[in-house]
Amino acid sequence: MVVKNQIKLIKSLQQKKCRIQQGLFVVEGVKVVQELLASAYKVYKVYSADSSVFDAVEGSEVVSQRELKQMSGLKNPNIVIGVFYIPQPKKVDFKDWVVVLDDVRDPGNLGTIIRLCDWFGIGQLVCSHNTVDCYNPKVLQATMGSITRVNLVYTAIGDFLGKSNVPVYGAFMDGHSVYRTKLPETGILVLGNEANGISKQVEALVTARVAIPQFGNQTTESLNVATATAILLSELRRG
């Protein structure tokens, strides 16, 4: 049986403030818990409603479906909840491309972008302080475990870009066609907020503006930020 305080603690990790206070985050589902256990992430505790799953993991506990439901952030909880320590981010290295996000707010978008970075072997993802927290459960749900393979750093991106010595590419509607841009081996790629794009302060630090050309009707909206990231990372890598 799980003590009430413990249930309260796990449940509280749905909120960013509590995650920071506790230095812990929570993930749900067998597969993603397995991926985190197999990674450098340090486990705090695994709760499983099925004794045959994770019984060999140190610090794992078999719980009732009712207890799991009390801890879960999902309407229909999975059979496993894992609680892990939030790691210290590593120093950003510039040996390869670095992706920078300027206030991406939607958890699904951030999750998809992390997954894309992983797919395309981009190991460094730098986020502005107003970008949605990567340990938000909805972000983790969308990453499918990719978060274990990408170094995520939250920082004041203005300062970060100001101190960098590599070219800074920014995605803009009115930029130069990415298809006709010769991209270097390393650099920084900046993507902006869903509604407002890249902020004025960050725009001033961009050294090259790129765009994904539109082939359809010109009345169309912009591309979604995760979709644009997919195409731009593909362009970085396709050679």
Added chain:
Amino acid sequence: MVVKNQIKLIKSLQQKKCRIQQGLFVVEGVKVVQELLASAYKVYKVYSADSSVFDAVEGSEVVSQRELKQMSGLKNPNIVIGVFYIPQPKKVDFKDWVVVLDDVRDPGNLGTIIRLCDWFGIGQLVCSHNTVDCYNPKVLQATMGSITRVNLVYTAIGDFLGKSNVPVYGAFMDGHSVYRTKLPETGILVLGNEANGISKQVEALVTARVAIPQFGNQTTESLNVATATAILLSELRRG
């Protein structure tokens, strides 16, 4: 005041079965209603909680916020609900690329794919009968009005592909790198279901298997279908 039967009718359009019965669908939000009004879609009725919006539209009605809430499928309804007739799909033409979806189930994915087709000027989107309904309110929410510029056809895609005379490209994990594939001017591009990919029956009709190469860690999951579509449509168009 809106009569009760009318409220019941609008509310019922959240369900596919009722949409088919009535030949109507519903969208919410000023911008998307405007886009549909400006298109070839035939309007049935527009309900607005703000008399200054859409008062000039024939068949528009000012309603109370309470009535709007009763008709809406959203937790926090917008100020405008538009009801439109489901159009007859046009015959698919093969002058340009045609995208085919084999049982894409997630409304957000279909919405994003419709928006991508619009961005890249792909006018023909053919869906298997088990693909999520494009008049599902969540799909419409994700398309941002792009649905007015893409011809969507639901059909038995096995028969459709069997009768087509153009090359059929399918997206597979183990396909030939799309970056090293010479793509023709016209053809069909098939994308599969989120969990199972392209079905065996459809796979047999594919004439060329393409893949988006993975650059990161080989343990990663596949790309999300909307993300894969973004990259593949970009490859079709970039030249």
